[in-house]
Amino acid sequence: MIPGRVRIAIAIDGPASSGKGTVARFVAARLGYSYVDTGALYRGVGLALMRAGMDPTDAEAATEMASKLAFRFEWREGSLRVAVNGVDESEAIRGEAVGRAASAVAVHPGVRSALLQTQRDLGARGGVVMDGRDIGTVVLPNAQLKVYLDASLDERARRRHAEAPGVALEEVRRQLAARDQQDSGRATAPLKLAEDAEYVDTTGRSVEEVVQQVIALARERGA
Ligand code: DC
Secondary structure: OOOOOOOOOEEEEOOOOOHHHHHHHHHHHHHHHEEOHHHHHHHHHHHHHOOOOOOOOOHHHHHHHHHHEEEEEEEEOOOOOOEEEOOOOOOOHOOHHHHHHHHHHOOOHHHHHHHHHHHHHHHHHOOOEEEEHHHHHHHHOOOOEEEEEOOOOOHHHHHHHHHHHOHHHHHHHHHHHHHHHHHHHHHOOOOOOOOOOOOEEEOOOHHHHHHHHHHHHHHOOOO
C-alpha cells in the first residue's frame, strides 16, 4: 500500500447492463483491490433452484436454498471465479434464464437477509469494490465511495445485444425493462440512488473514461 493512502470500500450500484461489472473489475485491478460481484450470489441461488426444479418465486423454497449455500470468490488468471458449495459455477451462473431467476429470488426478504452477512464479511476489511443493487443503501452503508452507474435503456439494450446477438434487439430491450421494473419496484432493498452516491451516466462514454472518473473519486476519498 502507498503510504498515506487508505484501503476504502467502494460500492457500485446500478441497473442491469449499466457497465457495473466491467467498471468495478477495472477499478479494483488498478487500485489493487478485490472485486465482489454480489449478483453472483443471487444467481447462485437462482441456478440451484432451477436445477432442483423449484420455483424462484416461491419465497420459502428460495429462502431455504439461500441459507444452505456457501459461496467462495477467488481470482484465477485474472478472472473472478465463483464457487457454490465447493463447485465452480462461474460460467453456469451467467445465462439469461439464470439472471431472470436471480431477479425473482432477489425479491424475497428472507433471501436478502440470508445473503447479507456474506456480503458484509466480504466488504469488512476495505480494499474492495463491490457491485450490485443495494450495496450503497443496505450492504455497505458506510462505504467511503458510493457510485450509481446508469445508462439509457436503449444503450443498455444495445450493449447486451452486442454480447449475445442471438436474441432480437427489441426482445432484449423488453427483457431489460422487465428486469428494471422488478429490481427497482420490489419492497425490500430496491435498486435506488443512495443519498450520498455519485450519479454517473455512462451513456455514450467509453469504459476507460468511466473507470478514470471512478478512480478520481476514489482518490479524493483517500484511496
Ligand atoms: O447484476 P446481476 O445482473 O448479476 O444481478 C442479477 C440479479 O440479482 C438482479 O437482477 C437483481 C439481483 N441482485 C440484487 O437484488 N441485489 C444485488 N446486490 C445484486 C443482484
